[in-house]
Amino acid sequence: MDVVYTAVCGNYDSINISVHARSPPKRPSAPQFTVFREPDGVVCFKCVSEGNPRPTILWYNDNSRISEGPEDERGTKNQTRSKLKCETDTKSNIKCCAQNSEGEECSQSYNYELGKSMQDKEASQIHLTSGHSLLLRCKQDTRSQLMWYFNNTKLAGITMPYFGTRMQFYNVESVSLKHSGQYYCMSEDGKEKKTTQVQVLEQDLIEVLKLDSDVRILYNEKADFCFKAQVLSHPKAQCHWITSNGTKVQCVETQYHWGNSTFELCKPEPGQYQIQLRTGATTTTRNMSLCVTDIPKFEQVQNMTHITCMTSSTFPLNISWMTGPSDANLKDSAMWQETNQDFQHFLDPERFCQRNVIVSRPLGDLHDHFVKCCVQNDAGNFCSEQIHIKIASAYSMVLVVACCVLGLAFVLVSFALVIIARKKKPGYERQLQMIQMLGPSDNDYTYIDFRDFKYEQKWEFPRENLEMGQELGAGAFGKVVQATAYGITKPGVSLQVAVKMLKEKHQAVEKEALMSELKMLTHIGHNINIVNLLGACTGTGPVYLIFQFCHYGDLLNYLKSNREHFYKSLTDAFNKDRFSSLYQNCQRKRNSRFYSKLFQSDDHSYVPMFLANKEQEALLSFTTSDVTEEILEDKEEEDLQTITYDDLLSFSYQVAKGMDFLSSKNCIHRDLAARNVLVTQGRLIKIGDFGLARDIENDSNYVVRGNARLPVKWMAPESIFKGMYTMKSDVWAYGILLWEIFSLGVTPYPGMKVDNTFYAMIERGFKMEQPYYAPESVYQVMCRCWALEPKDRPCFSKLVSFMEYQLTDVEQQLYCNVAVQQNGDSIYKNASVISQMAETGQEDAAEAAEKDQTSLPDSSSNSETTQTQSEETVQ
Incomplete structure (x- = not known):
């Protein structure tokens, strides 16, 4: 907009100043898409959009660019573009798009042809944002009348006959919620009919129709596996995957049809994932996981009394011992005897959803037998290599027993020494303690024992999401290690933390004291001036307490x-x-x-x-x-x-x-x-x-x-x-x-x-x-x-x-x-002394500063009244 100002100097001179007010940049508005019929029977489409810079109007047929129509100056104003496109025969969906440097918006027609089955290019469901345009066209190779209906109510439209073909248009320039419903076009005799469902939205739409959330596959299926998500959105959704290591990856769209998108992430590693979908101001996040059942690997350890088998597998599983005499034909599976065993298991921190499994059995009657450990899981039946068991002779047993007695004596002596050392050395006791007052005196209190308090599982953090770093400090009982925690505050976001733990060789009472400390910290709560607890790992494995990490030390x-x-x-x-x-x-x-x-x-x-x-x-x-x-x-x-x-x-x-x-x-x-x-x-x-x-x-x-x-x-x-x-x-x-x-x-x-x-x-x-x-x-x-x-x-x-x-x-x-x-x-009376110390660094300057009896600004500038008020505050 141009505004002219006139400046007058005295009674003689004057000057005109023209001021141009520049409007802020603006994305094109959704084009108002309308249809009308010229007197000669030709149907014309009009496309109007407003934006800054002034938008350009482009025309498409089935996404193929076609020639531009003439510009319609009627009703056209600054920053608004209006164009016409006239056709004698519309064979496909026509679309107009308005674009400028700020973006692009489009509107289109929806075409249906009677006498043929529903085709892919005919939308069975239409999503529109409130204020956008709706343009429907129905066509049939006949001279009979066609009519559009809305929820069984006949609609007034525009008819266009063309060489034995008839087309019927229905147009709403700006839709609202009341225009949501079922629209159908029907022939005059009622034999042919095409139906579409129109949904007018007041806000953006994201709906996850299908998603592989918790997936378990076999190891041989991993190379061909893809996460798939089917999404209904309007406008078209933007998609990202958050991988198990926290990396953000753009989604690959394999299909898009009338608002329905299919996104894929192929060949993922086992772990936890997320899909993030965004359209306009609407955002949706969903969680997924992939667990791969692999061929287990075995490790077998034999001592004088037991044989132990260690492996790793997903659940569910069954583990057993297979034994067979050495003089039998062990190639015959009937010669093997199966013994099911109870087993210990705990999470494998290096592999997602895998558990380390340990099973042990006494040698007993296994002399001169072959033994192997077998696991049955989703991937099949797998066995370790067979081991030949030979129990030592009686003479050897005497030596073994003697060694055991000497070893036991050594253990008892060592145990006695440890007890003596423990009497001299106090056990681990935390600094922070909560007390319960029993009387009016400060002397009447007792320490609160948190051993019987319940630990809240909401503080539990996955151990596999911790990546340990350098040691920050160590004492007689434990240590603090710097670590990276993945997803402890937000999914997919890593955070530097400090992890407090016991040393490997610790006593049960020390672990109990650390758990009591954890329960006390959850009871105290958070404060900005306290090193706050963020989470804990208390499951199978060592106890970890996870705290905020302070970058600049003590x-x-x-x-x-x-x-x-x-x-x-x-x-x-x-x-x-x-x-x-x-x-x-x-x-x-x-x-x-x-x-x-x-x-x-x-x-x-x-x-x-x-x-x-x-x-x-x-x-x-x-x-x-x-x-x-x-x-x-x-x-x-x-x-x-x-x-x-x-x-x-x-x-x-x-x-x-x-x-x-x-x-x-x-x-x-x-x-x-x-x-x-x-x-x-x-x-x-x-x-x-x-x-x-x-x-x-x-x-x-x-x-x-x-x-x-x-x-x-x-x-x-x-x-x-x-x-x-x-x-x-x-x-x-x-x-x-x-x-x-x-x-x-x-x-x-x-x-x-x-x-x-x-x-x-x-x-x-x-x-x-x-x-x-x-x-x-x-x-x-x-x-x-x-x-x-x-x-x-x-x-x-x-x-x-x-x-x-x-x-x-x-x-x-x-x-x-x-x-x-x-x-x-x-402000500082001793500024010159301090300046001298900073510049020379000599001891005589420091001594001079110490002898200076003047105080820092707080006391030197305070009046006697101010000093009295300060003391009263503390009292």
Whole structure:
């Protein structure tokens, strides 16, 4: 559309400005396909479509391109194309298509000829979308009248006689649901009739008519096997197969007829598959599987007392022993004696739907006999090679018995040594424990025993869908391995996970403890600041617990490895006009998807003045109930090596949130420390349990006390001296963790050995000095966490509120300091000292920084009133 504007300058000059408004691109509309008869008896078709760019009209007969008709300027407007096509005799289905750079849409006629049987090109069922055109044509080699009927009601149409042939057209320019029903064309005498069913759809249609879902075939049929799916769709469906290894493959269409499609996937490997169908906004997914029954392979093992046969096969099966004397003609099948046997079986992780089978029988009366193991399954009867059994002589038996006695004595001695060793070495006990309060005192509680709790099978994950990777950690009882899990969150999608398991040689009580841990984790539930359970494998084979994988390792090493970058980030904050640029970019970040999501929540108590950087975006999301972990991981990451003061607050806040969640579940951690906290995308912090995979024998943080190795420097006095663990003892450990964070990974009580002097100091109430990067307000919270009396320590919900207050205060200071940044004022009073440390790295600079008594921004900018409010929050 062109609009003309006139600009007048003073009283003299004027100029006309023509503005052309460009419409957005638009796909062609479904052509309005109509028929009419000219005065000379010729039937003409009209095809009208609208789109941008203006669509081109193409004509087809039975999908063969024919010449274009004249353009009809009547009623034609901008971005609309209208064309005519006139025929004296229509012998086939005529179709018009409108196309432009945005796509193509078509409409067609449906032709029927009386006096002949129903042909493939005659549609027995027609699917139309509401608003599309319906054009029916009936033809017969006769001069008698023809008529179209709808649900037995006669319809007014257009008649065209042509040299002894008569054609009858019926046309609806725009159909609706009321046009659904049965249409039929009938001759005047009623002897000839053709019928079609018209279905008008308000939305796209996908219907799976036939699908091979769970297929079992023999090994010799595999080369010729194809998955087949028959689908009814409108518009025509797009199809993909999801293979057993998660690969997405385009479907091969072998047939398409009036909306019915046949798709095939040939020569698939055994496994689980999916078919995904899409038409417009409608999507359908179906599951399938292929199991191949193969010729079993046998492995036979004989010792002094038994013979064992191992094989692999699909179910159902029958397994038996065949025995025959060595002096008989064993080529005669009648000489073999069959003995059916019970057998053990468990899934074969390397082959889909195959089971490893083990059967064993004593040698007994098999001396000088031939033995073979036989399996009968869907593929037939199969036997192993025959083995000749010879039992040793009496003298040999004496030697065997003597060896057995010596072996038994050795086993008993070894067993006694193991028992002695086990008395000195405690068994596996998980860190996380749930307690049941029995009285008003924190001392009145008992641990909840999960051994008798029921395990929910919804957590079970197929063992064959786990692909193990490198080992992440190992302890005395078990290990944690990085793995790839296929389909644990979505079908066909792989995810990096951490798998927790016992070592191969473990005791039954340790497996029972691991199962109790699994039941407890399913009972606790999910939280964004906890390493969450994703699934488990508890069937035949070792027990696997599947957890989220945290890409950046534990918080302790993360702080240590990025210490230098903490200094550099502060220097950049002043030398590169950091705060001015943040203020200028504020409005742009407000419009981001993440920011909008944040303020839709009704549950946020911490409302920022603006988002200073992407780390703050991630941080703020932890205070809202409807922001998910996936949103954090989808965010574009900044340089993760740069650590700032508000990052330290973020880490502290997130740990408090996670511990507050555990506390609400009456769950205690008992080993809260930076080494047991993990970091993943978006600087998301997750509390973990490393009791199974922590090598406490070689970790200097775990000190021998009594009959156990304990993390004494993180333990509350009541835990050290009385063996009592409560939520308040976790609060003490949280204070130590704060000290670790605000010292950037320094070991607590630096330079002090854990001895009797250390224990005496703890009993007297000794507290560590204020870490260099902690403001006074945060240090005061540490000291409150280290109160000798547990009742004097704050709860985790109060600690969460305090950290929220600190984060809000940091943002207010950043906002207020934008203006004064131009005048050279510094937010950090010790910025010059830190800059000096970053540039020189000399020990004298570090000593100068330690002697500097000025505090970080939180305390230096807070008024006395602000400090009082912070302390009241924790109290």
